[in-house]
Amino acid sequence: MTMPDSAPSNFIQDLITEDIKTGKYEGRVHTRFPPEPNGYLHIGHAKSICLNFGIAKKFTGLCNLRFDDTNPTKEEVEYVESIREDVRWMGFDWEDRMYFASDYFEQMYQYAVQLIKAGKAYVCDLTADEIRQYRGTLTAPGKESLYRNRSVEESLNLFERMRAGEFPDGSRTLRARIDMSSGNINMRDPVMYRILHAEHHRTGTKWCIYPMYDYAHCISDSIEGITHSICTLEFEDHRPLYDWFLDQLDIYHPRQIEFARLNLSYTIMSKRKFIQLVDGGHVRGWDDPRMPTISGLRRRGYTPEAIRNLCERIGVAKRDSVVDMALLEYCIREDLNKKARRVMAVLKPLKVVIINYPEGTTEELDAINNPEDPGMGMRKVPFSRVLYIEREDFREAPPKQFFRLAPGREVRLRYAYYITCVNVVKDTDGEITELHCTYDPATRGGDSPDGRKVKATLHWVSAAQAVEAEVRLYDYLFLNPDPEEVEEGKDFRFGINPNSLETLTTCKLEPALADATPGERYQFERTGYFCVDTDSSMEKPVFNRIVTLKDTWAKIEKGRKEERS
């Protein structure tokens, strides 16, 4: 795994460096990645993963994987499995340090008893509704619960019986006794434990009371000897509570540091909305290649290297920000440019007959597998009288700056010959069905001995040997860079891109692709990077377009279209 030392520093590293200098935590650095196993990880989590594991590595410290599983009604083993897989795939190793907050339930219970004894916590019989009313508002202080001053003995007794299962869900809570008039609502006697007669994916039915995040998280960090507990901005005003519990308990006290979560243009990053996309049939599942989930990106063909690189490039700060999707695309192109084998594939085929090429003849031409890496070698590509080229590569009436094939024009077929279009064949509807071209035998391999130049080089596939395939072209899931920005009264689904998936079923691939296996990535020359989908089979290969190549001509055309409208 590479995490170059050139990785730019950030304010968190600065704080840690300072802590090391002053001898806080004896110079140790120990972080954790603490997902709740209630859904699949997305690229926003990737930022946190890279940050936490990256910092540990940079300071030769450790990073734990810890599941924050304090809410049995939402959490499932299925998610812990997928999270483990995703973190591992991202290239990080927690070694033997995979923990669960639920591992610490007994200790948390004991600490809670301790807080009750110290008069710092009490059992409250208010209903959820009453608690809400008593909490006050953003501008008005709260009211103290009438149970706030009940005796330590009574609270102790009640808390014990809560654990024993004597009370129904929601009937009582354990609350911290802090300050109902605090400007910080989190400090208005927050709930520490609630009664939940629910089966937990790890502890089964052992518990019917479960700790709340604020109480569980700081204690988990403390138990694991975490030095720097890195979380997102919305927890900033929970920090006083984090500190309060640890101070009251007088136990080892990590430092919480908050950073801005990742947002990406043209996509969303919320579990709730992912579910709406999946349930609404807008995507095919959590691992749909259009989803910003790690599993979606993986299926799409993104590499861990590219995602890690993105995380490094975007930096870490406290300001809310939206990273341009173009940067993610840059990262995957950069990675795949070095690694992906080049191959020819015609997505939207147009038949070409080389009328002066002998019938029934096939020859093998040499092609380079990766011009960026000569070590990847060469391959043979069959050439014959009938070929396919890309429909887009021919224009009967070529516009200005269109260099590709047109009537009477000569272009190069990559690694093959120069050809000239001599005739356009159409059907009764006027649709072009095939092209007749002549080739120049002297240009075999793609160079002309007389030194004449052509302005375009086209990719092509020999018809007789072509492999048929399905190719899925993806576009952004949303039309607007900010999916939240929709018409008054409409929700984010109104902005879904209806054309985020285009399925092509008649694609022609060069025979080298016949035995491509799921997960393999290729560059289809001139069109983009593609990855063999998990739906793929020998009978019917399926490819996902990971990202297009930069396309100057497409940009020119797009510019013209916009000028006209």
Add this chain to the structure above:
RNA sequence: UGGGGAGUCGUCCAACGGCAGGACGGCAGACUCUGGAUCUGCUUAUAGGGGUUCGAAUCCUCUCUCCCCAGCCA
């Protein structure tokens, strides 16, 4: 109108009292058997007003704007 945060190129991140810099994007150009890659150049920013200072993005002050918080979710 309570509390907590944040404001630097279009976007993201630097600059920690001393020439506002990098990356992506965009725009030009060079090169090219991928209109790819590569290379070169250009473009554009310190929210606003006061103050301190030889010197302010940075320190002080006032104002403005944006984000988060009223789950027995995390």
